[in-house]
Amino acid sequence: MESKTYPFFRAIFRGIFAGLYRWRVIGQENIPDGEGLVLCANHISNWDPILLGCGTHRQVHFMAKAELFRIPVISWLITDFGTFPVKRGAGDRQAIRKSLEIVDEGKVLGIFPEGRRNRSGDGTVGKMLPGAAMIALKSKARVVPVAIIGPYRLFGRVTIIYGKPIDLNEAVAGKENAERTQYAAEIIQHEIQKLLDIHKK
Template sequence: MESKTYPFFRGLFRGIFKSFYRWKVIGQENIPEGEGLVLCANHISNWDPILLGCGIERQVHFMAKAELFRIPVISSLIKDFGTYPVKRGAGDRQAIRTSLELAKQGKVLGIFPEGKRNRTGEGKVGNILPGAAMIALKSGVRVVPVAIIGPYRFFRGVTIIYGKPVDLTAAVAGKDNAERTQAAAEVIRSEIQKILDIHKK
């Protein structure tokens, strides 16, 4: 169930994107109801988490750096958005446990598997970290590849495309345990890149 704050701000930012960024959303029908999902998107701007959440009707849960949860007003707001803390620079087991619990509860997670913004501007997905693949494999939920095409400039247009859900467990069937996560991460990278190649301007 969504918080009361989440749909209000989603509507607010939808208005901003539509009015100033000629926002276009493709593939909303690819987001099923009632099942856990991991949305995996390329990362080009600090606006990406907001854009990713605004494009669909389901609430999207994100990790956010732990430092934000020490700021009283900000902490209350982002917790109401369904955001949870992660300690950067090291494997945060609690953040991973929270991700797995949310996925198994049928929630939607939003993850940028490149780990940081890709500034190449060439429409290419950078190196993929294994976290999103690991969470999807361990929780058994499907991954939705998502492509964001900018630039985020007034009246220039920004597009977000939600691809069809991918079952990573089936995609890496037959792989040795040591290879499964790496192979699944490559599937995520490849699926996002396919969408970018089809839709990039």
């Protein structure tokens, strides 16, 4: 069930993106209803999670650093939005279990597989961490690659592109178990890069 506050704040931020960043959304039809999905996007700004959620009609659930949940008002708000804590710098099994639970319940999970903001500015996606691929493979959920094209410059143009869903389990069929996650992560990276290359001109 979608949070009561989520649609309200989504509408506010859609107005901000439209007015200040002339945002453009492509491929909204690639996010189907009624199934768990993993949205995997490149990461260029702290605005990215909000943009990723605003571009689709479905509520997107995110991990956030555990420190944010120690701030009372922020903790209440992001928890209501369906965000959950992750301990950075170590494998957080509880966060992984929560991720799988969200997708298994038919909800949408948003992840930035680069792990941190990419400041290169050259339009190249960084190496993908294995977490998103692992969650998609374990849950058997399809992955939607997402490309964010900035920069977030006042009255400039920000574009978000949702690609077609990918079945990673089908894509890695025949691969050795030790290779499956790495190969799946490379597929995610390739698909995001392809969207960037097609739309950045």
